[in-house]
Amino acid sequence: MGMIFSLVAVILLVAIAFMGAKLNLLGLFGVAIPYLAVLVFIAGFIRKVIKWGQSPVPFHIPTTCGQQKSLPWIKHSKLDNPSSTLGVIGRMALEVLLFRSLFRNLKTDMSDGRPVYGSNKWLWLGSLAFHVTFFVVFIRHLRFFMEPVPFWVNALDAVDGFLQVGVPHLQITGVVLLAAATYLLLRRIFNPQVKYISLPADYFPLFLIIGIAVSGILMRYFTKVDIVKVKVLTMGLATFHTTVPEGIGAMFFVHLFLISVLFAYFPFSKLMHLGGVFMSPTRNLPNNSRAVRHINPWNPKVHLHTYEEYEDEFREVMKSEGIPVEKE
């Protein structure tokens, strides 16, 4: 049900954009909505991060995934159980750039009445491919918002099109992005456990991103929108001198509208894991809580059962057992 709901929602969004283009509401779909979406994204993102930041980290709770630093002759696992800030930076880099934790993934099965744990790297591979290509595609698109186009964007473009197939050159990241997003979607549909836990909020961003990738690929390789006019529009957005040239092609507005929806939806959704992963106290703290005192800003005052109360209750038996007491 969640999947159908999300699919219908994205189809509706596509239809709205088509209608908008057909009705020539170009100012709305080409300027107003994208601006609004970016505004919501920035404000929402900041608000959420501030909200997280307002809750303190009362206890020092890293999840340790390797040997602690203790005696000098015991080999310390510096990245999986860091004891210093530098180690934490290394651990976070591995986590954010290479998905270290997902790389550990296993699959549990029952075999001959016994649980067995097999290596299972597909989720790691699929998500890494998805995130890396998404990032590259994002960077590549900077060429629409900068003039002259910086050399590193052009260089990335060239590397991405290294196959030199088709006109314009096929860019491998777009294809991989679409394939990886499709894998993540199929996983939700066909893996019974993942299907069971999936919410509409899990399907919706996948359909949305698949929609963005498909519309992008369509207009680059098939419906061929007027790229020069697109750049006029996007440069207008970037320089706050907005103009909307006629005759860009409806597919562009579908693409732009879906991206706008993604931006506006982002801060209110699970996509905020982008910001959240950096703030996770089980990953971003060094395991040094016995060497350096961690402060809890709201450390509560509590009732204690003092030694005096204890001795008052047990003084006689303590004395009879020869256990020293404070008051004879």
Added chain:
Amino acid sequence: MADKLKPNDLLSRINYTPPLNKWMDTPVDWKKGYYCYGAKPKNLEYIGFPHGREWNVTDQDWKLAENWKDIFLEGMENLLKKFRSFRLFMDICVRCGACADKCHFFIGTGDPKNMPVLRAELLRSIYRRYFTVAGKLGKIAGARDLTEDVFKELWYYFYQCTECRRCSVFCPYGIDTAEITMMGRELINLLGCCTDWISGPLANCYRTGNHLGLQPHTIKSNFDYMLDDLEEHTGIRVEPTFNRKGAEILFVTPSADFFAEPGVFTCMGYLLLFHQLGLDYTWSTYASEGGNFGFFTSNEMMKRLNSKIYAEAKRLGVKWILGGECGHMWRVLHQYMDTMNGPADFLEEPVSPFTGTKFENAKSTKMVHITEFTADLIKHGKLKFDPKRNDNLTVTFHDSCNTSRGMGIFEEPRYIINTVVNNFHDMPDNTIREQTFCCGSGSGLNAGEIEELRMLGGLPRANAVKYVKEKNGVNMLSCICAIDRAVLPPLIDYWVGDVAVCGVHELVGNALIMDGEKERENNLRGEPLPGMEDRGEEE
């Protein structure tokens, strides 16, 4: 339970395919053997907890306070403001499912709500409904109303989590279900719905200083039994002191270590080691508990129980504190104690009196783990061993959840074991160290009435033991946790058989060559040493 259901019957029931209906529409199936008894009012009253009453988990009416919903939601808002972990973990889960089959309770029961992600969603759905804008849309936004049935469901599943953190190792954002379970249990305790098995030890510990409720004279007489046994085995009369001012070191261990087998054999190991060293140390009857059931209840209760350790160290005027073998005790000491009850500026930075080693990693809390202490002694050649005394044993090592994923103690115990034992084999890689499997009874779940759940939760651990038993002939499962020592024997008997359980310092005590000892004929359990089996008959 064990009489009624054979292991194979339990195994054949495990099915990892979830049911067809949505989880929100699936009510709890209250299965006997899967839920604990409710807390008794007298225990809650003793520790000043609210809403104590006579109630029964299986009753339709839990006799919750009139305004229970407000209490719950206000409590939740309060926790969201106090714990970044809670707010963050409510927001950022993408439900990738990497954690799903990492939980021992899911592996053992196949109950989809034991997938860590879904255990968290039980509470996340409430969070969305009452604390997010989109949640007002209801089910389509993954939100649901807080009803009595929903509260009971939270209760059922937050007492089917041992806070072992295995899921957190695999989560790409480090979302820690232990943290979420802790928040859930804080809320449960606001409504007086603690379990009997947890609230009893809480009240005991608050009053007598230990979970078992042992009063000073009982502690003393328990030690006397151990000392008599030790004298018989070694010919040496060990004379520990209690509450002695001016000792250099305060030693704290779980009270289970001086209460019942096989924990007492570990304790006998400590006693022999400290005697041989001539360590200037004392036990305390006031701080006679290393463990902390407050950790399974609320952060305030954890602080109240934990406070006794520093208070006693200060009163006795010791220099630093040494801690025995225990799992959750060490998570609290390592990650919470200094924050809650520090700074320990009345103590000195710990230095081994025999090797001069400074324990730099404990310079702020001033509390050292016994395996760090002993490993350092061995490395510096301060102890002599006859590992042949352990030759009847083929040993494996169970990494306890808390010392593994809350500290990272892996090499210290293995170094000690490999010194005092000749035959050691680790279990398979995916079941040890940071990926270790829980005993199935941690976090206050070692209650008799949930034996079936505990057997199922312990299945992955037992299965790995079975593997090394069959492959390497392992007959001894060593560990550094008192709860493990209490619960692994019945678990292993149920699934594996013929593998005993011991603490690492029991093995140390067996192999330790002591000054002035007689020729040892028995190990600490009173069983004949290898090669001494006929000695009894000759005499």
